[in-house]
Amino acid sequence: MAKFSDIKGFVFDLDGVITDTSVFHSQAWHQVADKVGAPWSKELEDGLKGISRMDSLEMILKAGNLSDQYTEDQKIALATEKNTNYLKLVDQMTPDNILPGIKDFLDDIQSHGYLLSLASASKNAPKVLEKLQLTTYFPKIVDPKTLSKGKPDPEIYLKGAELINLKPEQCIGVEDAGAGVESINAAGETSIGIGDKQILKDADINFEDTGEMTLTNIQKQMA
Numbered sequence: 231m232a233k234f235s236d237i238k239g240f241v242f243d244l245d246g247v248i249t250d251t252s253v254f255h256s257q258a259w260h261q262v263a264d265k266v267g268a269p270w271s272k273e274l275e276d277g278l279k280g281i282s283r284m285d286s287l288e289m290i291l292k293a294g295n296l297s298d299q300y301t302e303d304q305k306i307a308l309a310t311e312k313n314t315n316y317l318k319l320v321d322q323m324t325p326d327n328i329l330p331g332i333k334d335f336l337d338d339i340q341s342h343g344y345l346l347s348l349a350s351a352s353k354n355a356p357k358v359l360e361k362l363q364l365t366t367y368f369p370k371i372v373d374p375k376t377l378s379k380g381k382p383d384p385e386i387y388l389k390g391a392e393l394i395n396l397k398p399e400q401c402i403g404v405e406d407a408g409a410g411v412e413s414i415n416a417a418g419e420t421s422i423g424i425g426d427k428q429i430l431k432d433a434d435i436n437f438e439d440t441g442e443m444t445l446t447n448i449q450k451q452m453a
Contacts, residue, residue, distance in 0.1 A: 231434045232399050232400070232420050232452070234448065234449045234452040237344070237400060237420065237452075238344065238345060238396050239344055239346065239396045239400060239401045240344055240401065240402050240404060241347050241348075241391060241394075241402070241403045242347070242403075243348075244350035244358060244359075245350065245406075246406030246407065246425070247404050247440065248328065248329060248364065249358060251320065251352075251354075255278070255316060257316075258312045259275075259312060260275075261312070262287070263290050263293070266296055267294055267296070268294030268296060271293075283309045284306075286309075291305075317354065317357070320354060320358060325362055325363050328362050329440040330439065330440050331439075331440050331443060339445060340367065345370075345395075346369075347368065347372065347390040347391070348372065348390070349386045349403070350371075350372070351377075353374055353375075359371075370393035372386055372393065376389070381412070384414075384417035384418075387401075387417035387419055388417045398417045398419045399419070399420075402419060402420045402448070403419045403421050403422065404422045404443070405421065405422070406424045406425045408429055408430060411423045411430050411432050411433045414433075415434075421433045421434045422434070423435070423436050424437050424438075434451075435448060
């Protein structure tokens with residue numbers, strides 16, 4: 231792990247770190263499950279997290295033994311409908327949807343001269359930031375279309391450092407998922423894991439929730 235004095239920038243994941251859009255994904259998928267007549271369960275809902283759109287749809291159809299009843303075109307139409315429903319929910323987001331402590335943390339790191347970039351696999355990230363009124367904090371956003379590999383590959387975090395002209399060892403990456411922490415570590419950046427310490431045991435620094443993440447607390451753990 232780098233020394234705190236070496237850090238010049240932060241590379242953020244979006245979902246589960248800055249805001250929580252997973253609840254909207256769940257609502258939108260639940261609507262699709264109801265439409266096709268597939269049973270909805272907590273187990274299915276958890277299984278869809280971080281999974282691509284078409285793979286998520288397959289899981290829902292499998293849960294209702296419906297995989298063979300839809301053509302490829304019909305499946306694409308269902309996945310598109312899910313995204314439309316999801317974006318309608320995103321449209322209703324406001325700064326109230328920012329996770330606890332994050333706005334203060336962003337203000338603090340910006341006032342101390344740290345550079346910021348966003349490393350989210352979501353194509354909707356710019357729209358979400360706009361709704362949260364956080365666009366000005368993230369002039370640099372990794373474009374998922376430029377990536378050849380997903381997390382846990384380090385590519386997205388290497389790009390995040392590159393966008394702000396920093397070496398990986400000058401950056402701290404912030405994540406709430408195991409694959410994301412793996413990605414940060416493989417990129418050679420210092421990793422902060424937000425959430426369950428057992429799941430995120432590979433993170434250099436752990437915080438139970440976003441409210442605990444402050445420059446002072448990070449410095450304490452990197453002394």
